[in-house]
Amino acid sequence: MGLLKIYKFFLHGVLKLAGISPKKIEIQPGTVVNFWVPTQTTTKPAVVFLHGFAFDGILTWQFQALALAKHYSVYVPDFVFFGDSITDKSERSVEFQAECIAKGLKKLGVQKCTLVGFSYGGMVGFKMAEIYPELVHSMVVTCSTMALTESIRKARLHRLGFNSWPDFLLPDSVQGVETLVQLASHSFPKFPNFIYKEILEGICKYRREKVELLKALVISDEEFTVPSYHQANRGESECRVHRKFRAYRST
Numbered sequence: 001m002g003l004l005k006i007y008k009f010f011l012h013g014v015l016k017l018a019g020i021s022p023k024k025i026e027i028q029p030g031t032v033v034n035f036w037v038p039t040q041t042t043t044k045p046a047v048v049f050l051h052g053f054a055f056d057g058i059l060t061w062q063f064q065a066l067a068l069a070k071h072y073s074v075y076v077p078d079f080v081f082f083g084d085s086i087t088d089k090s091e092r093s094v095e096f097q098a099e100c101i102a103k104g105l106k107k108l109g110v111q112k113c114t115l116v117g118f119s120y121g122g123m124v125g126f127k128m129a130e131i132y133p134e135l136v137h138s139m140v141v142t143c144s145t146m147a148l149t150e151s152i153r154k155a156r157l158h159r160l161g162f163n164s165w166p167d168f169l170l171p172d173s174v175q176g177v178e179t180l181v182q183l184a185s186h187s188f189p190k191f192p193n194f195i196y197k198e199i200l201e202g203i204c205k206y207r208r209e210k211v212e213l214l215k216a217l218v219i220s221d222e223e224f225t226v227p228s229y230h231q232a233n234r235g236e237s238e239c240r241v242h243r244k245f246r247a248y249r250s251t
Contacts, residue, residue, distance in 0.1 A: 004198040011062055018069045020076075024084065025104040033104045034084035036065065036076040046073045046113035048105065050121025052143070053169045053210070054184055054203070056083030060118065075110065077101050079124065081206040081213065092209070092216040098127040102135055116140045119184075123147065123217070126227075133230035147224050148217045165214045170203055177203065 015021070019039045024032050036058050038044075047068060051060035057076040058065065065074045078085040079097050089096070101124065105113065115136055117125030122144025129136040145152060153165070160183060162168040171177050177196040181188055203210075 002194070002198045004195060008059070011058070015058065015062070015065065018066050020065060020069055020074055022084070023108075025107050027087075027100045027103050027107075030088035031080065031100060032084075032086055033080065033100050034078045035104060035108065036074070037108055038069075038073045038075075041109075042073045044071060044073045046075060046105075046110045048075045048077070048101070048110075048113045048115050050077070050101070050115060050117040050125050051079065051082070052119030052121055052184070053214075054180060055199075056202075058083070060121075061116075064116070073110075075105065075108070075113070077104060079120070081209045086206075092212045094123050094127045094217065095131070097124045098131060102128055102132045105135065111135070112137045114138045114140065117142075117144060119143045120217075129229055129231060130227040136231060138231060146226065147219055149219055149221045149224050151221050153218050165217070166211050169214065170207060170210055171200065172204075174200060176200075 012022075015036065016039070020036050021039045022034055023037050024034050026032050034057075049057060049061040049064060051057045054060075057078045061076050065076055068074055080087045080100055085100075087100075112135060115125040115128060115138075117123070117139065118141075122141040123146070125136075125139055125141060126144075126146045129139055157163065157165070157168070160168055168180065168183075171180055174193050174196045177200045178190070178193075181191070181196070181199070
């Protein structure tokens with residue numbers, strides 16, 4: 001058993017002691033989403049953590065989940081084709097991921113929540129807020145945008161020094177994994193190569209489907225319009241969203 005697997009074994013034990021356990025939810029026949037959920041029924045406010053493209057949900061959000069479990073009902077899903085979530089459907093869109101998470105939360109009894117999204121999870125979160133305003137009360141998003149337009153794709157890849165998102169997010173070598181971890185984190189310690197090799201094994205799981213997810217992310221600039229989010233007051237708050245998005249596209 002590799003060191004990363006041993007770490008995850010002990011991490012899962014610590015999470016269970018903190019009152020968070022895994023639970024698989026059938027969204028529809030052929031589609032199952034894994035959630036880390038409160039072990040006991042609770043009336044505490046619900047916080048849902050949405051992960052990025054490199055790791056599954058609980059590896060991405062382990063420290064935040066443990067820190068907030070005492071005062072919040074913490075939910076940490078794995079997106080389809082990450083962790084223990086899977087589908088036999090051909091759908092690869094952000095809308096599909098948003099639908100799976102929203103339906104799973106409703107089956108778990110969550111009526112209203114705050115979303116915390118990182119990178120890919122932020123884009124899924126924005127789509128959830130748009131489609132399910134009665135479920136999403138508020139959002140916290142980092143390292144993300146409302147949609148990955150063609151101009152944003154080109155600008156980000158040029159800055160990172162890659163030709164495509166799969167080249168960056170789905171490396172096929174130990175060196176590529178090390179580059180991904182270093183670029184996607186701040187002051188992260190360097191691991192020995194055998195750790196990167198274990199991470200690579202996880203990345204290679206459902207690699208073809210993950211490439212399809214990345215391809216489905218990109219839309220033309222003309223296709224994108226800023227949604228009207230019912231969670232925010234119209235007027236100045238909506239204008240701030242427009243200004244921030246235009247500023248992001250110009251970088």
